[in-house]
Amino acid sequence: DVEIPADHPRYESLVTRHRIEAGIEKGITSRQGLIAQGRGEAFDYLLGERTIPSARAAERAAAALLLSADHPVLSVNGNVAALVPEEIVELAAATEADLEVNLFNRTEERMERIAEHLREHGATEVKGLAGDGRIPGLSHERATVDADGIGAADVVLVPLEDGDRAEALASTGKTEIVIDLNPGSRSSRSAAVPIVDNIVRAIPNVTRHARELSDAPIEELQYVIDSFDREEALEAAETAIRRGSFDDDGDAEADGRNDD
Ligand code: PTJ
Numbered sequence: 533d534v535e536i537p538a539d540h541p542r543y544e545s546l547v548t549r550h551r552i553e554a555g556i557e558k559g560i561t562s563r564q565g566l567i568a569q570g571r572g573e574a575f576d577y578l579l580g581e582r583t584i585p586s587a588r589a590a591e592r593a594a595a596a597l598l599l600s601a602d603h604p605v606l607s608v609n610g611n612v613a614a615l616v617p618e619e620i621v622e623l624a625a626a627t628e629a630d631l632e633v634n635l636f637n638r639t640e641e642r643m644e645r646i647a648e649h650l651r652e653h654g655a656t657e658v659k660g661l662a663g664d665g666r667i668p669g670l671s672h673e674r675a676t677v678d679a680d681g682i683g684a685a686d687v688v689l690v691p692l693e694d695g696d697r698a699e700a701l702a703s704t705g706k707t708e709i710v711i712d713l714n715p716g717s718r719s720s721r722s723a724a725v726p727i728v729d730n731i732v733r734a735i736p737n738v739t740r741h742a743r744e745l746s747d748a749p750i751e752e753l754q755y756v757i758d759s760f761d762r763e764e765a766l767e768a769a770e771t772a773i774r775r776g777s778f779d780d781d782g783d784a785e786a787d788g789r790n791d792d
Pocket of ligand 1: 561562564565566567568571573575609615635637694711713714729731
């Protein structure tokens with residue numbers, strides 16, 4: 533194992549990267565997951581590796597949506613399982629949502645390993661292995677879902693999703709919450725609630741909001757949902773990326789983020 537000194541200026545980012553590597557070694561993350569992580573890191577760096585205010589609002593709206601749903605489902609892929617296994621199980625418990633393993637590159641082996649990994653982190657029931665439902669408009673493997681999971685859901689959280697699938701899922705009329713650091717991705721653009729934040733920060737934040745809102749009346753949940761403006765949030769994220777971590781001269785801020 534690589535030892536990462538806790539005082540390294542980019543500690544969080546290096547730990548996250550290492551978790552993806554470990555996920556590949558364990559057979560839960562795909563090699564494409566590494567590429568996806570690299571892309572995410574670049575956006576996160578430009579965002580200043582922090583939760584911007586518009587993402588915080590999206591995270592609160594996501595919590596309210598999950599709490600007010602009849603059948604919420606949290607979709608788990610190879611990157612999610614590697615990065616936030618315990619945290620996603622906690623979010624499912626806090627919002628009474630189903631967990632469903634749903635892979636872009638579906639193999640039975642990886643499906644089973646991820647389900648097992650989630651159980652090791654406290655999940656009692658993990659859906660996805662039945663694969664008896666389909667998302668319309670997608671070719672074979674990528675369309676597969678559980679009929680009584682994502683197939684029957686009214687609200688679905690899809691973190692780090694491929695754009696094609698995010699669009700197809702949104703067009704089924706389900707309310708889609710996406711976590712994606714790229715505000716310009718088709719996934720972010722097709723979501724009712726796009727959360728432009730690193731999943732390692734986003735999931736615990738949504739859980740915290742869900743706990744805060746757990747006793748709230750439905751009117752208050754609806755108010756939180758209605759006051760969230762997706763266009764405004766996407767624009768705020770894009771603006772933050774364009775100028776966030778650079779000063780007026782175009783130099784990176786001297787805060788250590790450039791050290792590696
Ligand atoms: O495990 P599988 O087979 O389901 O495959 C999962 C991946 C992620 C490989 C697959 O869905 C894929 O290829 O996704 P994309 O098209 O690379 O999209 C992933 C998006 O997530 C990109 O826009 C990244 O910027 C973003 N992203 C990557 N890492 C993070 C992230 N967003 C938030 N937090 C991250 N840590």
